[in-house]
Amino acid sequence: MAPPHNPGGPGRERLAPAGWMVRLLGWCAPVLGASLVLTLGSLWILTPTEAWILSRTERIVVIGGLMVVVVGLMICLQVRVYRSARRLQATEQSLRFLSDALLQAHREMEHYRESEQALRDADRSKDEFLATLCHELRNPLAAIDHAGELLIDLDDDQEQREWAVRIIRNQTRQLALLIDDLLDLSRIAKGTLTLNLRPASLAHLVRSAVDAARSFLEDAHQRVVFQISDEPMWVEVDPSRIQQVLINLLSNACRYSDPGKSITISVQASKTEVVFSVKDQGIGIDPALMPRIFGMFIRGDAARDRSPSGLGIGLRLVKLIVERHGGTILARSDGIGHGSEFEIRLPKIASPPHLSTASNPELSATLPRLLLVDDNRPMVEALRLLLQREGHEVRIARTGRDAIEAVAIERPDVILLDLELPDTDGIELAQAIRSNDHSSCPPIIALTGSGRPVDLEGLQQAGIRVLIQKPVRIDELRETLARISREGAGTL
Template identity: 35%
Template sequence: MKATNMPHRSPTSSLSLAPPSRACGIDDVRAALLQSEMRYRILLDDFPVAVYCCDANGKLTLFNDAAVQLWGRSPKIGMDSWCGAHRMFTIDGHPLPLDRCPMALTLLEQQDIDVAEAIVERPDGSRRNVLAHPRLLAGPNGEALGAINIVIDITERKRLEEQLKDADRRKDEFLAMLAHELRNPLAPVRSAVEVLKAGRSSDVQISQAVRVIDRQATYLTSIVDDLLDVARIRHQRVTLNKTSVELAEVLAGAIDVVAPEVAMRGLRLTVEQPTHPVLLHCDRTRLDQMIGNLLNNAAKYNRAKGAIFLCVTVEGKDLVVTVRDTGIGIKKAILDQVFDLFTQGQNGSTQQNGGLGIGLSVVKAMAEMHGGSISADSDGEGCGSEFCLRLPIVTTDAQLRLVVPVVDVDRPQTIMIVDDNPDAADAMKMLLEIYGHQITLAGDADEALLAARSAMPDVFLIDIGLPGMDGNALASELRALPSGRRPRMIAVTGFGQPEDRQRSLAAGFDDHLIKPVCLTPLLKSLVPSTGPNASG
């Protein structure tokens, strides 16, 4: 079919072709038609979506370059019918005969179709999702001359939609699992608290209750730390604080963390490590986290009475940490996905084994920040798993040798705790009084300033998120007070981003501790010679 003029809408919403004027000569009409067809052809070829026409019998009469690219073939004018596609399918994947395609239905039923979605298969087997917009073409007397179809390729849009659906599904699964993981440790904590409240517990029962609370609090802290690390990694806000550390100390700390889980599951942990001292230059906290996450992963997905093998070797400048378990294993098909964020469970068994699906992704990110790598291997389900962490952090530089400051953490001091949470302040007060310190409490900045003007303490422990004047502003005000000595100021807060630490130190704090604060770093931070700790 040759287009005689640009189509326009008729009152019946179909497209009609205007007839030439009777005043025109035949040569003028032919010239006008030729010029119109050329403009129409140029317009169609420049159009970014597929456009084609069929006559009243369904034979193809016109198509543009975009249609050829969509179909993957160039159909024959006057021979191919209804559509230039090799094959078509419904959106459910069922075969769609060409004589039932949107263009065919429009012509056969003489009725426009608003929008129809289908799948086009090319001769090479590749498929494209499309939206078809067929419209009837009417002659000057309303007779059907054929139809035009504008076909939009929505394959990329469908792919993005599926990605969004998958991300939404994984988010919902993650939130459900997060609620599960937070409730799990809270249940034994609540039971242990009830044991202590009963007042009839034996010393053994009290000791057991305390161990339960300590263990579950440590686990809750690790969950929060992993969640914060995920946010920092995604926004590229993680910075490494590299220092010189001894390998043996790192391994001892990581093993201590996983020991309760190993004991509870009845697992056997075998450790092989160098017999000679090995000095590392790395972020101690992050190395602890990497090894700890691998060991926790091995414990979590192990079978009852199973085994974990931790092998640490030195290859030149590389520290090689291999963690192997006798657990549920990993399907070969998902080996490459175990380090993806929110991939929960090694074989979809998160409901049984727990976990948020973020531990291994954190290990991968931290390893790469150290210039290293992490790999996973498994012979399949039921065959256990092996993770190999390789980090170029071994050093023999004498200048990097670890220096452990000797501090007097037992010297009693006067300490003011500034916190608007009475439970948090009272608990910290009880803890520090056990170690002989004299404690005063202040619920806000005004109360703290008033007390400091009367008697300046040796140390301030200040929550940043105070009502009214916040902790940073309070620290600046306290520094401006006239005093014969400079008190030590420690921020104790839940704000743990690098910029939070920078703001607190700029405000006059000497240290920045992240809640919940462990006892050892807290006691060390009280002593001026320890310097900034910035730990939790």
């Protein structure tokens, strides 16, 4: 491969003076030739006439002719040399152009090889992801199916019945988290992920996340050590998303730690930031993997050997959610066998005057009466029973027409409205309910199980202020209903 052409290189600087010298001598050659002929001719002319046959006049004519011939020959020679130099220069430029073209082709070939390798890696990652996804879906489904079969055959063994129910509940939640993670990645990539930002106590969010993760913490025989500062630590976040981040980090800490080890959760505050971290005593992170730890489908060899579970998308989702909140996340590890720590920093805000860190936002003075509008009978009945156990009075409507009649007759405090009804669109139904009763229309909480982007502007125009993804997490719904009770109907 020829080296790239460098017009300012040292070789060209060294050859340039010699080229100019040759060109100068070439143009001076006719003058020098004419001068030589004139000098010799002058000597010839000045010699005595008797020494030559020709007369002086004839000799002058001969000398003049010789001068013309010599000058002409010199000029012709110089023209030929000049043309040869131009052809040589053109050839040199062509060679340089060819060298540059070959160099560019070499670079493009290297880029093509890198792109081809990247495509092969992406294709291999895709195959591994699909295989892992099938594994992650089949395992919970198998556990749910087996627990269901056990429930059918059980008679009066209350202990085994409770165990089977607990298995079904835990595996269903695992499936829901998996689906939520996949949908959230898609929403973030498309720019359709929405955040319901509001002031929240980070200490309370941390404890709520640990409570939500209590089942798999107990299954893994892990204990949590809290290091939480007593000073107020308020942030403006989407509480459900921050809890999602914490649950993801806790799940990783449990998955890659031995039973009986502790997980330390630290929450501290500075003047401008609130810092919380999740530190485990697990297998740690390979230093070679650290720069890519927040990438897609990244799972280290040690993690693969340790446990086949996990899609390799959790940390990527955590990073994207934290950055959407204006925060940063950092991973630390001293290497394989030395555990790992994930530290998150979020902007700190002043304590809201109407809220107190000592108050429990989960509690509400009164429990609102609910209207559940959904055509999915198994889901509706299960959710109704859960809400009734919480103490709520629940009415059910399965169509848009039934919902309008129930609002007029029952006068619920809050409406839980499915956006995908068989006879009407949920947003249109919400607009119809508001148009029928402008003065005291109850707050509407929208429910959706669709992975398609939601018309946020249409939700706002219909008076819907909260959107909850199915399957509905009772903790998220409980917190939303408690907030409605505190703030008053119609002010959600």
